[in-house]
Amino acid sequence: MAPRPRIKDVAEYAGVSPKTVSNVINDYEHVSEKTRSAVREAIEALGYRVNIAGRQLRKGRTGMITLAVPELDVAYFAELAKHVMAAADRRGLTVLLHQTGGARERELAALHGFDAQFTDGTILSPLSLLPRDLATRDTRLPVVLLGERSQPGSADHVGIDNVAAAREATEHLLARGRRSIAVVGGALTGRQGTDRLRTRGYREALRAARVPFDADLVVPVDAFHWQDGARAVGAVLRRDARPDALLCLNDHLALGALRALHEAGLAAPRDLDVVGFDDIEAGRFSVPSLTTVAPDKTAIADSAVSLLLDRIERRGAEEATDHVVEHRLVVRESSGG
Amino acid sequence: MAPRPRIKDVAEYAGVSPKTVSNVINDYEHVSEKTRSAVREAIEALGYRVNIAGRQLRKGRTGMITLAVPELDVAYFAELAKHVMAAADRRGLTVLLHQTGGARERELAALHGFDAQFTDGTILSPLSLLPRDLATRDTRLPVVLLGERSQPGSADHVGIDNVAAAREATEHLLARGRRSIAVVGGALTGRQGTDRLRTRGYREALRAARVPFDADLVVPVDAFHWQDGARAVGAVLRRDARPDALLCLNDHLALGALRALHEAGLAAPRDLDVVGFDDIEAGRFSVPSLTTVAPDKTAIADSAVSLLLDRIERRGAEEATDHVVEHRLVVRESSGG
């Protein structure tokens, strides 16, 4: 099989120097129309295509960024990935998508490993990363974190105000007269993750409404999948007092909960209210449709890509910034909408 | 800011030649334990990481493959991507994920563009590609197609037997006494895509059961999303004769249809049956849960990666192969399961 032609082959075919071919490829202005078309023809005739490795080696940039998320089959991340790719595209960047499975080791690899050295920067949505992992990271590699609030100053960060979001969702339920609200996926201790921030917002809303907090209503889950939501409902229903609302910390949990409620002969919003987070498409079409906290995904993606590009271009070690993106509560059938 | 160290810097630090460092990095066997650890220390001390561009330039391979799918927020593709990444991982490959939006231009770019020349090969799930695009493609770039049956011989291909799958799904509905089965997303003319193959299987089942075919029951859709399924049901219900089953050509359509039926006061399987394709997770938790044709996604991903790797390694222009992967009908509530 014929090897792929190199710039030299094109040069010989067109009767010019390799550098002239390079100039044509890169739209250098001082190339006569005649040579330009001759080179173009040669490229066409030989089926030449730039070898990116050679180019990168010389130019020092790949024009690619890494997006590392826990799991693509979690709809929120798939939708987010779509937006990030679109945002990157607008800026002429290509996205290398990576799944970490939420494992610390793989998140570290996203920060330092193969991809990180290969692409110009990384957008990471961490689950298990520890503060010290960020503190000791190689700051020559530009990074933007999504979702959880990072240690201040360790890296740029983009996310919604999770405490406020959970507070608003809880207020909505309280306003509907709900008083016994379970937090599915909630956490009181452990890492300062999204779950803890949202649980805090929930408690703030309770306190403001003078509704006593009941730790039994915080229902932990293994993961944030449909099945975990279903399982959690099973656990909740076995208790003697049934809650009158479920604040599920993401839509998958909420949808799994809806399914389990249905199996138990209960329905939202008749018997209790259900609210989720993320506004994934499935929640718009579920029966009942799902009330949810909708983060502005477009804005998240846009900010993340901009911040990253800034880091890449001014390699300087500026202060890390913290970008807070809008969110809004979308009230649908599952809580009376 | 200090530039990233090169292999030369490590060599100087360790007091050996650059090539020796390279040998350590690549686990060359004839390196004394002493030098090996000295080099390792130097690498550690300087925070050295291999520059992939340099390596690829020299080795001619990136160890990366491209996976190009229409849209990540279509759950089937997200789930498939997850499996492909896992399969690639097992073989030491990294996946560059690309969204084409189903646009021909971007699918072509996946075959020939930036990624294609950059990675070692491409797995493409085409929607709009024309036969001639494949016929004229640069066969030096290894490609595996997913989903639709390609022109024989043009490229390796992996997929389920769509005709048989649709036939079985239809037989299932017929066996339940359904006689007026609408095909949501079906197509009688146009490209030889998945939709046409599945419609053909549907017709074969009807014919075998001596149920007359009614072209009005083939309901076209703009795209294969939730909303299109909902819209299609709206159109179907405006007719005078209501069908007694919906064969939806993917799960998103089916779930959108379930939602629209609910809004119309109808329910599956009481008033009519609903069946989908793809077995996405949402269908296991919907109300009612969704009967669907489940392709073996693990097998699809595995075959695709193997075939591609074969192509990459034996660059020869062997015959293109056609891999048919298992599928099975999963009967759930929406058709009486």
Next chain:
DNA sequence: CGACATATTTACATCGATGTAATCGGCGTG
């Protein structure tokens, strides 16, 4: 028509890593 400015093209070095082949050094053997 010559001097000089401007436009076009080219030679050469270089990015970082690694394959090839040559060199070096230590050890066993006759």
Next chain:
DNA sequence: CACGCCGATTACATCGATGTAAATATGTCG
């Protein structure tokens, strides 16, 4: 003790493209 052998190490060229700076062509003006 010289020789041969083999494992360890190194010098050098090379992968493909492009930046730099110099060379060459073209054109303008007095």
